[in-house]
Amino acid sequence: MHETLILTDEEVRKLLSMPEVLNVVEEAFREKALNRVQMPPKIYLFYKKYDGDLRVMPSYLEELDISAVKIVNVHPQNRQRFELPTVMAIVVLVDPKTGFPLSIMGGSWLTAMRTGAAGGIAAKYLAREDSEVICFIGAGTQAKTQLMALSNVLRNIKRIQVYDLVKEASKSFVEYALTVLKDIKVKVCESPRDAVSSADVIVTATPSRQPIVMSEWVSNGAHFNCIGADAPGKQEIDPKILLRSKIVVDDMEQALHSGEVNVPIAKGMLKKEQIYGELGEIVAGIKRGRESRDEITVFVSTGLSIQDAVAAKLAYDKALSRGFGVRLKIVIAS
């Protein structure tokens, strides 16, 4: 009794499947729109001398009775300098009734899965159903789970175009893409412009602090999943694209200070009133998603603690039923 279940990243990877994560993340967005979640905006520590940061992300989904706290870093130089991932995380799943830590689990793969799922849900409501060409700017961990989720919600994908500053990353992404979707064409592009050309869905997943995708390359009807900008000062797309688009954020407060809109808003190029709404409002049927073939839609993802909490609960329940993990008496129960 009163033992905490310890799960490694590798175990969490085996436990979480994308269709299941898509379901629970969609439910979490609905709960948010129905005002049944507590989720203070994430707290940041900036390790400026090391080009990295650390975030603390708590939440409670009241109706589902799920609560968790994640700590997660973003260190873009890690891969080259230390052979460590850019993003690493730990999630503590808490029993809301007693506050007891039910589980401590690796949250790195979980983060990639729940971020992929948010992109998948956004595409389900905002991208054209018949989207065929998917562009990836940045071909790292998040790009892979974005593709995994998109392949579950868009049934007509025919072509993948990828651009990454590091050619090896693009090549490894292409190998991965061919395991996810068998009958597709893939292209490693020499420039972001080449990758964006004729794309129906554009996923940006880099740690960039300046626009990489320019407005004149983007056709009407495109959908963007802007994933990389998740801290103040980060941006990946030309603000002129935002001015042509229906902008949907995951959370208004977080998006204003750290999402793709944060720099244009700080510079006075975009106003809060020009943001259409939150993804949850569309999922809950409060607002409409895509309304015409021609509109450009942009999903601004900052990453929400409620996504982590529901994914962690899913992993925990599956771990219990499949006998995964190690149980430890971390907390003194008497």
Ligand SMILES: NC(=O)c1ccc[n+]([C@@H]2O[C@H](COP(=O)([O-])OP(=O)(O)OC[C@H]3O[C@@H](n4cnc5c(N)ncnc54)[C@H](O)[C@@H]3O)[C@@H](O)[C@H]2O)c1
């Ligand atoms: N929105 C969310 O919920 C969420 C969740 C996790 C991570 N992120 C963010 O997503 C970004 C990517 O994370 P990751 O885990 O995939 O990192 P990663 O290091 O695995 O991949 C990033 C890739 O982007 C490439 N890149 C960097 N600058 C580029 C540029 N200017 N043009 C093209 N390619 C470029 C790198 O070479 C690398 O391959 C980070 O900024 C991270 O903070 C967001």
